[in-house]
Amino acid sequence: MPGAMFNPKPANYSKIKKVRVWGKGQFTIPSEIRKRLEIQEDTILEVFQVGKVFIATPERLKVKELASSVRKEMATTGLDLEQLLAELREGKHEYEID
Numbered sequence: 001m002p003g004a005m006f007n008p009k010p011a012n013y014s015k016i017k018k019v020r021v022w023g024k025g026q027f028t029i030p031s032e033i034r035k036r037l038e039i040q041e042d043t044i045l046e047v048f049q050v051g052k053v054f055i056a057t058p059e060r061l062k063v064k065e066l067a068s069s070v071r072k073e074m075a076t077t078g079l080d081l082e083q084l085l086a087e088l089r090e091g092k093h094e095y096e097i098d
Helices: 031-036 063-077 081-090
Strands: 045-050 053-058
Touching: 053 063
Parallel strands: none
Antiparallel strands: 045 053
């Protein structure tokens, strides 16, 4: 699907949220995301960097599951890896500001 814009919002997920980074690199994960992922106070998150993007997952979520989810979404939307990377670099995303 040439020229298709990647929509990172599957039907059962919220729009991408913007958050502000505070002192010491802290930010607040929006409440609807915390509830959906069952993130509570003292939950350990695994954080890793992919290029200029970082991904934070609850410790119980495995990288294989995340990769599988991304592959499934890419197959559903007809998006290939080059298009995904290009659109992440260009910043073509839908945002919702609280």
